[in-house]
Amino acid sequence: MIRSRGRTCRIRRRKLVGRSVACGVNQSHEPEYIQLRKWLKQRGFEDTNLQTAFFPGTGRGLMTTKSLQAGEPIIALPERCLLTTGVVLESYLGDYIRKCKPPISPLLALCTFLMVERYTGEESQWKPYLDVLPKSYTCPVFWEDCTMSLLPEPLREKAQEQITSLQELYSSAASFFSSLQSLFQENVENILTYEALRWAWCTVNTRTVYMKHPQRHCFSRELDAYALAPFLDLLNHSTKVQVEAAFNPESKCYEIRTRSSHRRYEQVFICYGPHDNQRLLLEYGFVAGQNPHCTVCIPTDILLQHVPNTDKQKNKKLSLLKENGFLYNLTFGLDGPSWKFLVALRLLCLGAEEFTCWKKVLIGESVSNKNEKKTLEVATKICIQLIEETCTAIEKISHWKSDKLGLEDQLAMVESLRLEDLSILQSSRDILESLKDATD
Numbered sequence: 001m002i003r004s005r006g007r008t009c010r011i012r013r014r015k016l017v018g019r020s021v022a023c024g025v026n027q028s029h030e031p032e033y034i035q036l037r038k039w040l041k042q043r044g045f046e047d048t049n050l051q052t053a054f055f056p057g058t059g060r061g062l063m064t065t066k067s068l069q070a071g072e073p074i075i076a077l078p079e080r081c082l083l084t085t086g087v088v089l090e091s092y093l094g095d096y097i098r099k100c101k102p103p104i105s106p107l108l109a110l111c112t113f114l115m116v117e118r119y120t121g122e123e124s125q126w127k128p129y130l131d132v133l134p135k136s137y138t139c140p141v142f143w144e145d146c147t148m149s150l151l152p153e154p155l156r157e158k159a160q161e162q163i164t165s166l167q168e169l170y171s172s173a174a175s176f177f178s179s180l181q182s183l184f185q186e187n188v189e190n191i192l193t194y195e196a197l198r199w200a201w202c203t204v205n206t207r208t209v210y211m212k213h214p215q216r217h218c219f220s221r222e223l224d225a226y227a228l229a230p231f232l233d234l235l236n237h238s239t240k241v242q243v244e245a246a247f248n249p250e251s252k253c254y255e256i257r258t259r260s261s262h263r264r265y266e267q268v269f270i271c272y273g274p275h276d277n278q279r280l281l282l283e284y285g286f287v288a289g290q291n292p293h294c295t296v297c298i299p300t301d302i303l304l305q306h307v308p309n310t311d312k313q314k315n316k317k318l319s320l321l322k323e324n325g326f327l328y329n330l331t332f333g334l335d336g337p338s339w340k341f342l343v344a345l346r347l348l349c350l351g352a353e354e355f356t357c358w359k360k361v362l363i364g365e366s367v368s369n370k371n372e373k374k375t376l377e378v379a380t381k382i383c384i385q386l387i388e389e390t391c392t393a394i395e396k397i398s399h400w401k402s403d404k405l406g407l408e409d410q411l412a413m414v415e416s417l418r419l420e421d422l423s424i425l426q427s428s429r430d431i432l433e434s435l436k437d438a439t440d
């Protein structure tokens, strides 16, 4: 017999159905996570409230088995669990690092330790941690050239710069790597390869927490603020939460406290910083939906295409913008064109007879209705040009999705980024249209 379930039951069911979207599949019983917990326990970390789980949308993360209130600690990881340059210096690598001239960077020291320990395999003291690290990363340094070509220009340039600096790090490490030959039976060149460094570099870049260490003479002068934090580094990012995170010198633990509340069995998030999607993609290899920090950058060459060569003051205007920092970081946002972009355009749109007013323009004043109209017209043209470019890229992505096997994840990520850009640009275009109507 089917019994009517009653109102309370229906409400409870509705709540559960709603929540199941956010709920993850518990993975804590899998051997590698059991080993990790055992290893952490030996190093003084015991926690029963967080469990490894797989969540739709964000992938692997941590779920809480009790509700968390704002202000409560999420996790406190003892110093003995952290992998820092201090640990590296105390290891078998310490003497090699101290002897190296010129000194290597703290980043290279940490990367080398990860590469060697990964190669060591079964014998590594860090094996339980290494076993749960991703085998590969989704950051652009791992991308194929064809996917890279679909990124918006300013991001493509930054991704290219990142690849170049990683290649330079690899070349500059050559003599340090060969000094380590005595640690291995196999040729060191086959162990400490570019691919191994790329993996280690992404591990450090996507997973370390900020923990400033004193400057050490055996390292070059780059900032040393890295700590790899096993288990804690399974926490995913959300723009919607706020946390306090720092190493507590009294408890000797790296502690994270939430300023948001989490329900039981929900994923616990932290915030990696107020990053836009371009930064998230570049540094962490993912894109966050509905990211309030997102803007679309306007490449300088697109801006310049809209300044006529017949404008006799063109060069003077450009050098004024450059000197005053108005030529870069110009953006469209969900709330319209940025103030900086409008100032730059107002100056570029000044007629010859108005040019003496340039100082007023640079402090954000509007000088005439004519100038205002022209500014909004050019801003709309640039916005439409970027909308068209974005739509062309989205179309290309949808063709490639069926053609280019193996690139689905990379293409899906560029697609999310481009779709987010499109909605920002469309919103900016609508705002510009209403501003234009208001000046008529």
Ligand SMILES: C[S@@+](CC[C@H](N)C(=O)[O-])C[C@H]1O[C@@H](n2cnc3c(N)ncnc32)[C@H](O)[C@@H]1O
Pocket: 057, 058, 059, 060, 061, 134, 138, 206, 207, 233, 234, 235, 236, 237, 238, 283, 284, 285, 286, 287, 288
């Ligand atoms: C510190 S780790 C977090 C744990 C990670 N998900 C894992 O399985 O090891 C950072 C990485 O997690 C992923 N990530 C973090 N937050 C995410 C989110 N909101 N959506 C999708 N991926 C996310 C990205 O790949 C990022 O580089």
